[in-house]
Amino acid sequence: MVGLVENSVESIEVVPTGAALGAEVRGLDLSKPVSDQLKEKLIELWGEYMVLLFRNQDLTDENILATAEVFGGQQIAGSRAFFLKAGYKAGESDRVSKHAGISLVSNLDQNGKPAKVTAGVGSLEALWHTDNSYVEVPPNGTLLWSEIVPTNGGGETSFNNQYRAYEELSDEFKEAIEGKHICHDNLRNTAGRLRPTAKEPESRNEITGPAHPIVRIHPLTGKRCLYLGRRYEGNSSYIDEMPDEEGDDLLSKLWAHATQEHLCWTHDWHPHDLILWDNRCTMHQRNPVDHTQARVMHRALIKGEPIISAWDEQAAAE
Ligand code: OGA
Ligand code: MN
Numbered sequence: 001m002v003g004l005v006e007n008s009v010e011s012i013e014v015v016p017t018g019a020a021l022g023a024e025v026r027g028l029d030l031s032k033p034v035s036d037q038l039k040e041k042l043i044e045l046w047g048e049y050m051v052l053l054f055r056n057q058d059l060t061d062e063n064i065l066a067t068a069e070v071f072g073g074q075q076i077a078g079s080r081a082f083f084l085k086a087g088y089k090a091g092e093s094d095r096v097s098k099h100a101g102i103s104l105v106s107n108l109d110q111n112g113k114p115a116k117v118t119a120g121v122g123s124l125e126a127l128w129h130t131d132n133s134y135v136e137v138p139p140n141g142t143l144l145w146s147e148i149v150p151t152n153g154g155g156e157t158s159f160n161n162q163y164r165a166y167e168e169l170s171d172e173f174k175e176a177i178e179g180k181h182i183c184h185d186n187l188r189n190t191a192g193r194l195r196p197t198a199k200e201p202e203s204r205n206e207i208t209g210p211a212h213p214i215v216r217i218h219p220l221t222g223k224r225c226l227y228l229g230r231r232y233e234g235n236s237s238y239i240d241e242m243p244d245e246e247g248d249d250l251l252s253k254l255w256a257h258a259t260q261e262h263l264c265w266t267h268d269w270h271p272h273d274l275i276l277w278d279n280r281c282t283m284h285q286r287n288p289v290d291h292t293q294a295r296v297m298h299r300a301l302i303k304g305e306p307i308i309s310a311w312d313e314q315a316a317a318e
Helices: 036-049 061-070 078-085 162-167 171-177 244-258 313-317
Strands: 013-016 023-026 051-054 102-106 126-129 141-148 157-161 181-183 211-213 215-217 224-226 264-267 274-278 282-286 296-302
Touching (some): 061 141, 061 274, 061 296, 157 162, 274 282
Antiparallel strands (some): 102 296, 126 282, 157 282, 215 224
């Protein structure tokens, strides 16, 4: 944002996508300080639109981390521990940034060349998910900044509105999920591939991610959202309170419901776009990338707070 002197509430313009969620916020330079008043406004917009897009942001990793502070502080990605355990060294590898709060989401291999498959998600599709749902306290949100993106080479990212997914469930469906929790798969990355050092689970007992309520309450709005997290082929996320087959059948129906087209908005990246999404009330998915073209994104997670369960009447009433 060349020429902008100072960020202010008055200088911003909000352009809703017109889809089920998302808005572009214009008139800000996030490499510059954000006042308390502006911070309040941005958090309000985030609560309203769930996904915010800021274009033409010329940012360093330090600027991205400073932006994370605006929205509640940073959280270290769950995947970092897997990479460190597998012998990747912080700051020496593209996978593990020297900043604990930054992850590189890139399709470059160890030689810096675009590749279809890497130790991360590479150029593969990232299936619908919310970030780090496999940890006890998942991040409230995510910042993703595009350094390099392909030209007409895939890698578009879609988001969907999980308040609406909940609201549009039939009464029968709502009754079927009442009081239930999902145990979240912590063994696979978002392309459905096993993480470094993880082994293919032989039964669902080997899925050791935490159990979270299927419906959570968003602390900013007090409203209910469907919280499915992630699910892959084979032994994966499951409903804690139900036998395998019955639970799998219900999950398949819920996933089909939650990922319908009308709940969704898709972004086609340009270099230096920054997107902030809410992991409490949205899911996201990424199309496969043309593996001959580089795609390099920098990501910071926004610190989470303990999940408020819709099944906890006291918390839900507050
Ligand atoms: C992520 C993610 C999607 C993308 O970083 O959590 O899902 O477009 N990224 O790279
Ligand atoms: Mn993600």
